[in-house]
Amino acid sequence: MNRNDFESGRKAAKILAILSAVGCVAMLMAGDNPPLQGALILLTMLLFVSMFLVIVLRCRCPHCGKVILLGLWNAKVCSSCRRSLSSGNKVKGKKR
Ligand SMILES: [Zn+2]
Numbered sequence: 001m002n003r004n005d006f007e008s009g010r011k012a013a014k015i016l017a018i019l020s021a022v023g024c025v026a027m028l029m030a031g032d033n034p035p036l037q038g039a040l041i042l043l044t045m046l047l048f049v050s051m052f053l054v055i056v057l058r059c060r061c062p063h064c065g066k067v068i069l070l071g072l073w074n075a076k077v078c079s080s081c082r083r084s085l086s087s088g089n090k091v092k093g094k095k096r
Pocket of ligand 1: 061062063064065066078079080081082083
């Protein structure tokens with residue numbers, strides 16, 4: 001697997017997370033306009049699902065293939081094999 005895949009996947013997931021948060025706020029503000037609100041609910045759900053798909057498909061450890069879901073935004077090392085997610089090197093001084 002390409003090692004840059006994780007970083008680019010995380011970037012894409014971050015953008016989708018921001019967009020779905022924006023959609024969520026817009027949805028709440030459109031409370032007096034049901035057709036618009038319905039469209040925004042659909043859009044937000046779509047963004048949320050695609051964010052989840054990006055995480056599941058691309059935010060994986062390049063070594064053991066485990067999906068990094070918890071602490072994804074700040075994760076630097078894989079929680080199960082303790083290797084760096086960006087460079088793939090073993091992290092020194094940290095043993096589990
Ligand atoms: Zn791993």
